[in-house]
Amino acid sequence: MNESVSSCNRRILVIDDNQAIHEDFRKIFGSRLKSEVALSDAEAALFGDASLDACLPEFQIDSAFQGREGLDLVCRALAENHPYSMAFVDVRMPPGWDGVETTSRIWEHDPDLQIVICTAYSDHSWDDMLEKLGRSDRLLVLKKPFDNIEVLQLANALTEKWRLARQAKCRLEDLEQMVNERTRELQLTNAQLAATNQQLTETTELANEMAAVALVANRAKSEFLANMSHEIRTPMNGILGMTELALDTDLTTEQRDYLDAVKLSADALLTVINDILDFSKIEAGKLDLELIEFDLRATLGTILKPLAIRAHEKGLELTCDVASDVPDSLDGDPVRLRQILANLISNAMKFTETGEVAVAVEAEAETRTSVCLHFKVTDTGIGIPVEKQQSIFEAFSQADGSTTRRYGGTGLGLTISKQLITLMGGQIWVESEIGRGSTFQFKVWFGVPAVPAKRTVPVIPQQLKGMSVLVVDDNATNRRILKDMLSKWEMQPTVVENGQQALDALQRAADAGASFRLILIDGMMPDMDGFSLAEQIVQHPEYSKSTIMMLTSANQRGDAARCAELGVAAYLIKPILQDDLLQTIVEVLDSSAIRIEKFVRCYRNPPLQRGSGLHILVAEDNRINQTVVLHLLQKRGHSVIVVGDGHEALQALERQSFDLVLMDVQMPEMSGFETTAKIRDREHESGKHLPIIALTAHAMKGDRERCLAAGMDGYVTKPIQAKELFEVVNSIIPPLKAEDATMASNSSLVLNRERLLDRVEGDLDYLRELVEIFVEDGPRYVAAVGNAISRKDATGLHRASHLLKGTVSNFCAPDAFEAALKLETLGSENNLIAADESFAALEFAIQQLTASLVTLVENQVAKATSQHAASDSRHANV
Secondary structure (H helix, E strand, O other), X not given: OOHHHHOOOOEEEEEOOOHHHHHHHHHHHOOOOHHHHXXXXXXXXXXXOOOHHHHOOOOEEEEEOOHHHHHHHHHHHHHOOOOOOEEEEEOOOOOOOOHHHHHHHHHHHOOOOEEEEEEOOOOOOHHHHHHHHOOOOOEEEEEOOOOHHHHHHHHHHHHHHHHHHHHHHHHHXXXXXXXXXXXXXXXXXXXXXXXXXXXXXXXXXXXXXXXHHHHHHHHHHHHHHHHHHHHHXXXXXXXXXXXXXXXXXXXXXXXXXXHHHHHHHHHHHHHHHHHHHHHHHHHOOOOOOOOEEEEHHHHHHHHHHHXXXXXXXXXXXXXXXXOOOOOOEEEEOHHHHHHHHHHHHHHHHHOOOOOEEEEEEEEEEEOOOEEEEEEEEEEOOOOOOHHHOOHHHOOOOOOOOOOOOOOOXXXXXXXXXXXXXXXXXXXXXXXXXXXXXXXXXXXXXXXXXXXXXXXXXXXXXXXXXXXXXXXXXXXXXXXHHHHHHHHHXXXXXXXEOOHHHHHHHHHHHHHOOOOOOEEEEEOOOOOOOHHHHHHHHHHOOOOOOOEEEEEEOOOOOOHHHHHHHHOOOEEEEOOOOXXXXXXXXXXXHOOOOOOOOOOOOOOOOOOOOOOOOOEEEEEOOOHHHHHHHHHHHHXXXXXXXXXXXXXXXXXXXHHOOOOEEEEEOOOXXXXXXXXXXXXXXXXXXXXXXXXXXXXXXXXXXXXXXXXXXXOOOEEEEOOOOHHHHHHHXXXXXXXXXXXOHHHHHOOOOOOOHHHHHHHOOOOHHHHHHHHHHHHHHHHHHHHHHHHHHHOOOHHHHHHHHHHHHHHHOOOOOHHHHHHHHHHHHHHHOXXXXXXXHHHHHHHHHHHHHHHHHHHHHHHHHHHHHHHHHHHHHHHHHO
């Protein structure tokens, strides 16, 4: 606000036609006589007040003798921006305007001017003036003759009023200006917001259009990936299948070398294809992670066992060390964890010529419901340059990208591993030094189940505490891991690195009157291998009382038999997980347990079932694939009919019955899905169920679920691997039909003991484990079937019966299998009328099977005990 506005305005206009009146006003507002001032000062001194002269303001007085002249002065003052604050106007000013008209005209130009009309009410009454001028706070009347003091007070009050009014007006103008400025700002902001909203609307519309295009593109990409998978895997099936068949024939050495090279190249090509498909699925956002409960140590075992063979073939040591505080049960995706570790371990083995590859798992951090695991894969390989350590995680990138590089591969393994770890919320990095190896590390959070699945963990007996153990292994990492495991169980390990040091340690103990109760020997050592060392130990009277366990990464044919001949109590395949080692130690040292002669605990691949004599229909349009499947099945004693499409398959099923159908998913005219649907429709009338296994080159996520949802019982991907095919076949149809003539002639079909013993390859420990699991889980499965029947839940009945059927299929038990199959069929057909009667038959069959299995185990244990006693007697006589 301006200073002029806030200061007082003492400018007064006097309009009167009488000169004497002007002089009177000047005397009132101007200087006074000295006597008056002196009198004033004396009065102030007497009463203690300030001097009147000091308090009187100074006024500026202008004079006009007619109304028109006064109006001109008012207009000029306004133009000079120095307006009058008030005016004294005489009512009568002949011959021109009177005071009322003059006031009216002045207000037309300066409506804020305060006017005091001087009148004796002789010309105009107050009512007349109000009628002409209207009521206003700017109009006052001063009655003549007026008093000087009254005039001064009136002037002081009106000039101050003018100042305050002007100040308020300026403030209102300032506020109005601020409001206008804020309004303009808001209008500008609103305009900007409107423009932004418009742009956002246009962007959203464009994004929606782009999303729709991307959705179509992703769908097309997904379909392309599926088709590409099918188109590539179909010829690959012919290459691998025919190569395997050729390798099973009589070949010259040269021919076998050629075919081995073909198979090796085909396997490598299939690995490349799988890497590219996985990478494409991740890039397309089509790869989802599962969240299921799994056993970490068991998962590690499934990863390491097959890789151990490759490590042995290359002369490498593969070790695994899982910290004791790492939980067994986790919630996560075990399949992708296996893929990550398999990639890292395989990569480490590829770039390592000598030495070892060590896997370690530690618990980095934990909460009440989760745990962060730190995985390390360390090798003694060629190492990675520092400048390459980040780029190796990029797609199609390798540390050596030259055309002359020694090591091949797509360069996708580490990229896929990194992307999977990122999807799991973790991180991966590498530490490496040229010539000294590399350590790939990653951290991932897993859930910890509130109530972990029941798991049988051997209790550490008191007798193990303080027990002396001799560990013989040429690998320093293995020695450290075994020493840590044994020490944690409060045993007393002594570790040596070769056979001669082991014999020296045994002799020192014997000289001191002590002995090693247990000896763990590495089977593959330089100079003196584990078998030679074991042979010397068992031949020495002072050492032979020790229990020997053989640890090896070779698992060569004949090793188990050789261990049995030497009296080795157990034969474990490296890398050894602590639970497996502890369980085996407890079993071989427990004197209260029944010792089994030639006890061998090793990890085998499930044997392929031969001679099951199934009548199988194969629906496949590709001639190469037809030949591969035909020969694979016929070589295992099955009779096979091959057709080229779905129509022919339906016709074949009308002419004769089959035990199983292998159904190609993608066939001309009628696909495998359509054919399966028609078969299932027919079964609604017949009440039968024909097992169907899908053969498909589609390996995308959801393909397996799609096949099962279509009514198929199993799923095998192309290229068809014999092992995978027959594992699926045996899981769906246990080899009960045409197995043995004795099987058909038995009066009771509760249990085919001979066939079951053959299936477990005489491994009594394995059989006992299976029976213990069945005795524990069987009643729960049967109860689930009964509960589903009580609830009239056909879907639950089908699911529970299917689970029970899969369980009893591991035993050669036709009655129990057929009873479970019947209830499964009733559930799939939503037919619960006969369910109660069928359930009674199932309960009876399961009871009989359980009793027969327990009896079988007891008989076999008694037989083994007798053989062991006879063997001890022969040794004593010698």
